[in-house]
Amino acid sequence: MTTTTHPSAAGSVALRLPLMQLGLSLSTFLAISYVLCLLLGLVWPDGGMHRPFLQFLPGFTWLTWPSFFLGLIETVVYGWYIALVFGLLFNAFAALRR
Numbered sequence: 001m002t003t004t005t006h007p008s009a010a011g012s013v014a015l016r017l018p019l020m021q022l023g024l025s026l027s028t029f030l031a032i033s034y035v036l037c038l039l040l041g042l043v044w045p046d047g048g049m050h051r052p053f054l055q056f057l058p059g060f061t062w063l064t065w066p067s068f069f070l071g072l073i074e075t076v077v078y079g080w081y082i083a084l085v086f087g088l089l090f091n092a093f094a095a096l097r098r
Helices: 019-043 050-056 065-096
Strands: 002-005 013-016
Touching: 013 065, 019 050, 019 065
Parallel strands: none
Antiparallel strands: 002 013
């Protein structure tokens, strides 16, 4: 997160979220969580881990390689979607505060 001080507004600080870093961070977090959940589903097959994947990842089927990569791509897309929507809204509202 970068912090910038504006000389015209003495003492005020405006915060801006850098969208690239936010998108990369969220996408990596969701991809790691996806892989860990799949591993947990392999260790504990009766835990019901497959239901959320089927609900939130269109085209996902349990335990096939193409489906694994499809789910990985979808989690990265979700991360970028969240980063863009949240980051742009945050930066817009932070700009209003000046």
